[in-house]
Amino acid sequence: MADQIIETKEIKLTAKDFATDQDVRWCPGCGDYSILAQVQRSFPDLVGIKKENIVWISGIGCSSRFPYYMNTYGFHSIHGRAPAIATGVKVSRPELSVWVAAGDGDLLSIGGNHFIHACRKNVDLKVLLFNNRIYGLTKGQYSPTSEKGKITKTSPYGSVDYPFNPAALALGSNATFVARSLDRDTKHLQEMIRRAAAHKGLAFLEIFQNCSIFNDGAFDILTDKKTKDDNVLVLEHGKPMLFGANKDKGIIMDGAKPKAVEIGEGKHRIEDVLVHDEFDESPLLATLLAHMTDDPSMPTPIGVFRQVTKSTYDGDVEEQITSVTSKKGEGDLEKVLFTGSTWEVN
Amino acid sequence: MPKEKEVQNLSEVTVRFAGDSGDGMQLTGSQFSDTTALMGNDLSTLPDYPAEIRAPIGTVYGVSGFQLHFSSSDIHTPGDRPDILVAMNPAAIKKNISELKPGAMIIANIDSFDRKNLQLAKYETNPLEDSSLEGYEVYPVPIGSLTAKALQGTSLSPKEVSRCKNFFALGLMYWLFDRQVDQTVSWIQKKFAKKPEFIEANTNALLAGYNYGENTELFNTRYNVEPAKLPKGTYRSISGNEATALGFLAASVKSKLPLFLGSYPITPASEILQYLSNYKNFGVKTLQAEDEIAGITSAIGAAFAGNLAITTTSGPGLALKTEAIGLALMTELPIVIVDVQRGGPSTGLPTKTEQADLLQAVYGRNGEAPVAVLAASTPSDCFNMAIEASRLAIKYMTPVILLTDGYLANGSEPWKIPHANELPDIPVKFRTEKEGFAPYLRDGNLSRPWVKPGTPGLEHRIGGLEKANISGAVSYDPENHNLMINLRAQKVKNMVNDIPDLTVDGDMEGDILVLGWGGTYGAIKEAVIKAREAGYNVSQAHLKYINPLPKNTEYVLKGFKNVLIPEINLGQLSKIIRSEFLIPVKQLNIVRGLPFRVSDIENKIKEVLGGIA
Ligand SMILES: Cc1ncc(C[n+]2csc(CCOP(=O)(O)OP(=O)(O)O)c2C)c(N)n1
Ligand code: SF4
Ligand SMILES: [Mg+2]
Numbered sequence: 001m002a003d004q005i006i007e008t009k010e011i012k013l014t015a016k017d018f019a020t021d022q023d024v025r026w027c028p029g030c031g032d033y034s035i036l037a038q039v040q041r042s043f044p045d046l047v048g049i050k051k052e053n054i055v056w057i058s059g060i061g062c063s064s065r066f067p068y069y070m071n072t073y074g075f076h077s078i079h080g081r082a083p084a085i086a087t088g089v090k091v092s093r094p095e096l097s098v099w100v101a102a103g104d105g106d107l108l109s110i111g112g113n114h115f116i117h118a119c120r121k122n123v124d125l126k127v128l129l130f131n132n133r134i135y136g137l138t139k140g141q142y143s144p145t146s147e148k149g150k151i152t153k154t155s156p157y158g159s160v161d162y163p164f165n166p167a168a169l170a171l172g173s174n175a176t177f178v179a180r181s182l183d184r185d186t187k188h189l190q191e192m193i194r195r196a197a198a199h200k201g202l203a204f205l206e207i208f209q210n211c212s213i214f215n216d217g218a219f220d221i222l223t224d225k226k227t228k229d230d231n232v233l234v235l236e237h238g239k240p241m242l243f244g245a246n247k248d249k250g251i252i253m254d255g256a257k258p259k260a261v262e263i264g265e266g267k268h269r270i271e272d273v274l275v276h277d278e279f280d281e282s283p284l285l286a287t288l289l290a291h292m293t294d295d296p297s298m299p300t301p302i303g304v305f306r307q308v309t310k311s312t313y314d315g316d317v318e319e320q321i322t323s324v325t326s327k328k329g330e331g332d333l334e335k336v337l338f339t340g341s342t343w344e345v346n
Numbered sequence: 347m348p349k350e351k352e353v354q355n356l357s358e359v360t361v362r363f364a365g366d367s368g369d370g371m372q373l374t375g376s377q378f379s380d381t382t383a384l385m386g387n388d389l390s391t392l393p394d395y396p397a398e399i400r401a402p403i404g405t406v407y408g409v410s411g412f413q414l415h416f417s418s419s420d421i422h423t424p425g426d427r428p429d430i431l432v433a434m435n436p437a438a439i440k441k442n443i444s445e446l447k448p449g450a451m452i453i454a455n456i457d458s459f460d461r462k463n464l465q466l467a468k469y470e471t472n473p474l475e476d477s478s479l480e481g482y483e484v485y486p487v488p489i490g491s492l493t494a495k496a497l498q499g500t501s502l503s504p505k506e507v508s509r510c511k512n513f514f515a516l517g518l519m520y521w522l523f524d525r526q527v528d529q530t531v532s533w534i535q536k537k538f539a540k541k542p543e544f545i546e547a548n549t550n551a552l553l554a555g556y557n558y559g560e561n562t563e564l565f566n567t568r569y570n571v572e573p574a575k576l577p578k579g580t581y582r583s584i585s586g587n588e589a590t591a592l593g594f595l596a597a598s599v600k601s602k603l604p605l606f607l608g609s610y611p612i613t614p615a616s617e618i619l620q621y622l623s624n625y626k627n628f629g630v631k632t633l634q635a636e637d638e639i640a641g642i643t644s645a646i647g648a649a650f651a652g653n654l655a656i657t658t659t660s661g662p663g664l665a666l667k668t669e670a671i672g673l674a675l676m677t678e679l680p681i682v683i684v685d686v687q688r689g690g691p692s693t694g695l696p697t698k699t700e701q702a703d704l705l706q707a708v709y710g711r712n713g714e715a716p717v718a719v720l721a722a723s724t725p726s727d728c729f730n731m732a733i734e735a736s737r738l739a740i741k742y743m744t745p746v747i748l749l750t751d752g753y754l755a756n757g758s759e760p761w762k763i764p765h766a767n768e769l770p771d772i773p774v775k776f777r778t779e780k781e782g783f784a785p786y787l788r789d790g791n792l793s794r795p796w797v798k799p800g801t802p803g804l805e806h807r808i809g810g811l812e813k814a815n816i817s818g819a820v821s822y823d824p825e826n827h828n829l830m831i832n833l834r835a836q837k838v839k840n841m842v843n844d845i846p847d848l849t850v851d852g853d854m855e856g857d858i859l860v861l862g863w864g865g866t867y868g869a870i871k872e873a874v875i876k877a878r879e880a881g882y883n884v885s886q887a888h889l890k891y892i893n894p895l896p897k898n899t900e901y902v903l904k905g906f907k908n909v910l911i912p913e914i915n916l917g918q919l920s921k922i923i924r925s926e927f928l929i930p931v932k933q934l935n936i937v938r939g940l941p942f943r944v945s946d947i948e949n950k951i952k953e954v955l956g957g958i959a
Contacts, residue, residue, distance in 0.1 A: 020807070022819070052802040057647070060810075067807050068820065073799035075650055076809030077643070078673050084608075084640035088647025088655070089799070091631055092606045096651065096799055114643075117636040317631055324626035331628030333599045334766040337592065341529060342582045342763065343384045345573075 013051060015040040020071045026062060029212030031183035032130060036069055039128075042190040046197045049097045057086040059111060061103030062137045063130035063209070080111025083118040086125050087313075094314045097197070100127040104145040105135045108164050112144070119173035119202050121313040126196045126203045129166055132211035133218050140214035152214075166206045167290035167305055171283045176201035178286065179304040183209045184223040188234070188302060195304060201312050222300055235289070235303030240273040243299050250274075251298075258288050260298050278304045351560075352567045353524070358417035359571060360425030361519070364442050365434025365455075367401050367410045370512035374432075375412025376758075377516055381529045382416045383583040383760050386573025389416040390868060392424035392941065393756045397613075397697045404466030409441040418572040422724075422868030424757060426943040432515055434458060434489070436467035439479075451483045453518070455511070457490030485564055489514050489555075496554035497547050506544075510551040517555025523569050527552055577762060584761040586725040586754035587614070590684060591621035593732025594656055595628060600733070601740060601772035603654035605630045608644035610637050610663060613696045614752040615686035618658045638663035642670040642683065649679040650808070652776060652798035654736055658684040661703045662693065664747075665710075671745050672715045675834060677808045678786070678794045680739035680746075682732070687751040687864075689939040698939030699752035701864055702915035707747045708893050708922065714831045716838045718742070719893040721749040723867035726761035728754060731890060737772045738844065742837050743793040749892075751865040751914075753941045780804060785818030792837045794818075841894050848896040852878075852885030855905035858954055861931075862912055863889040863919050866942055870912060873947035884951055892922070900927045908932055908954050912947050 018040040026032045043054070054072040058064035060079035067074030073096075077085050082100045090098040100107075107115050107129050118125060134152065135141040141154040145166060149158040170178045177199040181192040189207065196203035208219040221227045229245040241251040242263065250263045250273035261268045280286065286306035292298040311319075325331075361378070363371045372393055379391050392413040401408030415425030427447040433439045435458040446452070459472055473479050474486055493511040500507065513530075520527050531549055538544040559565055584592075598605035609619040611634070623632040631648075635641040642657040649655035659667065664685045674681050687703045689695025707719045718738055722731040728750050735748040777783065777795035780803040786794045797804045806818060814821035815829055850859070851874070862870045867888050874886045887902055889895065903909050903923070911920045912934035920933045934950045936942065 050802075052805060053800050055651075055799045067809070072805050074805075074807035074809075075647075075677070076807065076811065077646075078669055078810050081639060081643040081670065081673075084635065084643040085647035085650070087633070087640070088606065088608060088644030088649075089651045090647075091633055091644070092604065092648035092653045092655075093651040093799065113636050114640055117640070321626045321629055321631070325629075328627045331595075331599075331625060332766075333596060333628075336595065336625070337763050337766060338580065338582070340582055341380055341384055342580050343386065344580055345386065345576045345578055345762075 013044040015044065017051065018043050018071050020069055022068050024069050025065065027213050029210070029216075030062070031132065031209035031211070032063055032066070034183045034186060035128070035130060035189070035207055035209060036066065038186055038189040039070070039193055042193040042197075045194060046097075049197065053095060054097045054099065055089055056099045056101060057082045057089065058101040059103070059106040060137065061106045061135075062211075063101055063103040064106060066101035080106050080109070081114060082106070083111060083114040083125065083127065087118055087121075087123045090123055090125055091314045091317055094124070094318055098125050100125055102127065102129055103136065104129065104131045104133060104143045104166070108144045108166060108169070116169070116173040119170055119175040119204065122174070122176050122201045122310060124201055124312040124314050127205065128196075129204070129206045130209045131166060131206055132209045132215055133163075134211050134215035136211050136214060165290055165294055167204075167293070168287055170204040170206075171287045171290055171306060175204045176310060177203035177304070177307045178290070179204070180206045180208070180302045182219060182223055182302060183207055185302070192304070195307075199307060201310065231299050233292075233299040233301045235276045235278075235301050235305065237276055237278040237304070240270060240275050242273060249299075258292060258298070276303075278307050280306065281308060351565065353570050354567050355570050355572070357419065357571070358415065358421065359430065359523070359569065360413065360415045360428045361430045361432070362411055362413040362428040362442060362445075363432045363515070364409055364411040364438035365512070366403050366437070367396060367398065367408050368403065369410070369434045370509065371410045371412050371434070374512045374516045375414055377530045377533065378519060378525075379414050379758060380533075380583055381520065381525045382414070383581065384529055385525060386576075387416040387418065387571055388421050388574035388576060388760060389414060389583070390421055390424045391415075391758045392753065394940075395697055397695075404435060404437055404463045406437045406441045406467055409437050411438075411442065416571060418574050420574065420576075422871045423941065423944055426945055432519065434512070434515065436463050436469050436473065439473055440467045440469065446482065448481060449483065451485065452479065453485045453487055453515070455489035455515070456486040457488050487518065487558070487564065492554060492558060493551050496550050500547050501543050502547050507547070510547050513548045513551035514555035514558075517552040518559050520552075521556045521559030521568065522565065523571065527556060576760065579762040581760045581762055583758050584726050584729070585756060585758040586722065586728040586750050587617035587686070587756070588621055589726050589728035589761070590658075590722075590732050590750060591618045593729040594622065594654070594682075594736065595625055595630065596729070596766070596769055597733045597736035597772060598628065598630065598654050599766070600769055601654055601736065601774050603652070603774055606645060606648035606653040606655045607632045607658065608635050608641040608648070608655070609633070609658045610635050610641045612638075612660045612663050614688055614755045615658045615660045615663070615684065617755070618684065618686070638666040639670060642667040642674075642681070645681050646670060646674050646677070646679055649674070649681045650677070650799070652796065654740070655680070656682040656684065656736075658686070660686050660688045661690045661706070664703060664706060668711055671717060671747075672711050672713060673810045674745040675715050675717060676810050676812075678743045680743050680796075682735045682739050682746050682748055684732075684748045684750065686755045687749060689752075695939040697752065699865065699941060700914050700937060700939060701751060701866070702918065702937065703749065704863070704892065704915065704918040705921070707749055714835065716835045717893065718744065718746040718838050718841055719749065720746060721864035721890055721892060722754055723864060723888055723890055725754050725757050725759050727890070729761070733769065733772075738841055740772060740774055741793065741844070742791055742841060743796060744834070744837055749864055754865040776801070777804065784816050786813055786816050788816070788833075791840055792833055839894055842897045845891045845894070845896060847898045848887050848889065848902050850885050850887050850902055853883065854885070854902070856883050856885055857906065858908040858910060858951060859885045859887055859903065859906040860910045860912065860947070860951065861887050861889065861903070861919075861923070863892060866912060866914065869942040869944050870947055872944045873951060876944060876948045877951045880952070882951060882955055889919070892919070895926065903927060903929055910934060910950060910954055912942060912950065914942065
């Protein structure tokens with residue numbers, strides 16, 4: 001049952017307070033460094049969450065080393081199982097703020113089942129996917145997010161697998177908060193971390209992460225100054241979906257399909273451009289946006305695809321306990337032991 | 347006026363109810379058991395049902411049975427061979443005839459012995475009419491039509507009427523054994539509280555069956571089984587799964603830790619999850635997980651978060667939990683894993699019993715991964731062992747496996763109910779002091795501190811990578827690994843000082859010790875009693891702790907010329923005993939998906955002793 005929260009005057013923490021004495025052991029240039037830095041920078045701002053109530057859970061992979069570097073409660077577990085362990089932590093102790101750090105293999109291959117069910121149940125977890133589209137720790141095999149045709153150690157002639165689109169998968173699994181960001185877009189990433197933290201329910205944040213060793217440059221087109229404006233669509237609630245250096249391109253609906261078009265005189269009107277609604281109850285448009293990533297003719301959206309409110313699994317479990325207890329009264333072991341047909345032997 | 351019926355006293359009886367899966371035989375059997383328990387007999391039950399929920403009607407493989415052994419003295423098994431078979435259709439006879447005692451009584455519902463049902467049961471001629479049942483006492487009773495007659499004028503459909511016939515059969519059995527109908531009548535009233543027409547119909551069917559016994563010329567004798575002389579106290583009848591659930595509930599109350607169960611449904615373990623999901627007002631949280639791995643890993647999360655965390659499953663599920671058990675061991679978190687063993691390998695015989703997961707439980711993990719293994723010996727003992735498993739897991743901060751089996755899970759027996767205040771508290775200490783804290787500090791039992799997330803200043807990280815002793819930092823140091831491997835093993839070994847010695851029923855030395863473990867306790871016990879009655883000097887010992895073994899185990903075993911180990915597997919405990927103590931043991935291994943017959947063990951004892959009484 002929830003511990004009594006005693007209000008005390010908080011001293012404002014800094015990023016340093018969240019660092020541990022462990023040497024960080026990722027490869028030079030690995031995108032995981034930036035993700036760690038942005039988490040440590042944004043955590044002091046999390047409203048109403050005490051440091052001792054934060055728990056990081058991970059599976060296995062380069063990215064799963066994450067909890068060792070966060071000065072919070074942490075659990076580096078086994079491959080793929082972080083969402084299930086986190087569910088156990090959160091359901092049994094709803095007052096904790098529970099975070100999952102996972103790689104694309106970890107979360108979507110071996111742990112795919114746990115991931116979709118955590119989404120479906122809307123367990124109040126914050127799930128950060130470090131998507132480098134490769135198996136880092138095992139040294140460079142293709143992953144369930146690797147593009148078809150990718151040449152890796154286990155696919156010397158090109159992989160024949162179709163990849164998952166993680167944001168679309170999360171939306172399809174009824175996640176109540178789905179967002180995407182980039183390791184190198186530090187401001188945006190911090191903003192997305194804060195937004196995820198503030199969401200009550202399962203928050204899924206996909207982070208495109210560069211693996212400098214086995215998949216270097218996979219997201220350059222989205223992060224290089226020269227190419228990013230034409231290839232990244234920053235989703236903002238209530239704003240038209242415009243992109244390009246001069247914001248002269250936009251997304252319109254062509255029948256039931258989004259389409260990238262040029263805006264301006266003799267071209268498309270800005271009024272025709274889709275306006276982003278993060279809070280749309282229907283996941284349809286968010287799903288179409290998520291799938292734009294699979295289409296080379298479309299920019300890749302980042303930002304919050306969708307955020308909706310519904311009761312959480314852990315909250316509902318607690319509520320059921322309260323309501324049954326108020327009806328039946330606190331459990332009495334003696335009474336339970338002696339229920340049903342009993343008889344006396346004298 | 348029906349003539350006065352003779353009453354014959356019996357000391358024990360074995361009854362089997364058998365019929366179609368849809369005939370309600372499990373219900374009939376458990377009602378008869380409950381009433382019999384209330385009347386003070388000792389009893390033991392064996393439900394035996396097909397894996398198919400509604401197997402094709404009338405077929406032999408669709409027959410569902412419920413066996414019950416009751417007595418005026420102490421008994422330990424559901425009985426080898428029934429004295430009475432209640433057969434609702436021809437298939438029920440076909441399936442069970444070879445199991446009956448010679449001269450057994452067969453009460454057959456003749457209404458169902460039509461051509462179709464005879465054909466379905468693969469009978470060429472009607473066994474009630476040819477000579478195939480010679481040597482048995484056959485009582486043909488038109489149960490179907492008498493039920494219909496008793497329910498004339500009801501608003502129930504003919505199909506619904508026909509479904510009341512099990513209550514007619516039950517009523518007749520109540521008459522035959524002089525049991526009161528009250529318990530079942532009030533059960534019917536509760537069960538059908540919202541359907542008054544069903545209350546009326548089922549009650550009428552029950553009474554009609556009873557009155558039929560009273561008035562028919564068919565039965566001239568009634569039987570009386572005096573109450574057993576059980577120790578003084580309040581009793582209820584309990585199945586192993588219910589006892590397991592209650593044991594964990596008690597452990598939660600006694601440790602003052604909230605109970606968390608992560609589980610995925612699997613026969614024959616699902617009931618534990620079902621029972622525990624009722625106790626919300628104890629703060630019990632049950633999570634029906636997406637699979638067995640999530641069942642145990644959510645429990646590991648809950649243990650990390652400071653709960654009494656358990657997971658329940660059967661053999662195939664235990665296989666899936668293997669890697670996570672290693673994680674719990676490595677992170678030194680207390681969890682209890684219950685394996686209700688069923689027939690294996692693979693999907694095997696899901697509804698049948700077996701003891702073949704012992705080696706999986708003791709050894710089945712990657713790396714040096716010693717885990718404490720406990721086994722319950724009777725349905726009600728599941729209660730004690732669930733508490734024991736919880737206590738040891740918490741005290742030693744390590745996973746504990748509790749083995750039960752399909753026979754214990756579904757079988758029931760009278761249970762002298764303990765009072766809640768008689769159960770010892772389970773001490774729990776959460777670390778809160780910052781001074782000198784390290785995640786892998788060791789106490790006198792080598793256990794590391796348990797810290798609840800949320801405790802300020804004690805933020806720390808654990809994980810499946812090898813940890814430096816005391817500091818808990820990730821460590822690849824060879825000496826440290828060697829140390830940790832030994833520490834984890836030593837923790838389990840240390841439990842030996844905390845568990846009861848192995849007790850011997852009979853002389854402490856002699857020609858033969860029958861050593862068992864788990865659910866075979868009752869069958870071995872009865873076989874030993876029978877062998878003694880036949881003049882043999884036999885001792886019995888039963889292991890409830892298999893890892894570690896009680897510290898006097900070797901001493902006990904060495905007192906005997908022969909150690910006989912009966913197991914429902916190919917000799918798994920035998921392997922462990924041989925390798926631990928380098929002593930020869932004799933094996934009895936019969937793996938039929940059924941409990942041992944007492945006679946199997948008795949004969950083996952005599953064979954080992956060379957037939958010399
Ligand atoms: C049960 C199990 N299977 C396989 C592995 C080997 N393994 C470790 S990490 C990993 C995949 C890593 O890729 P990803 O999850 O994308 O994380 P990254 O290293 O890229 O951050 C694999 C296959 C393991 N540790 N455990
Ligand atoms: S292998 Fe790739 S993902 Fe792993 S640490 Fe190195 S750069 Fe990062
Ligand atoms: Mg990866």
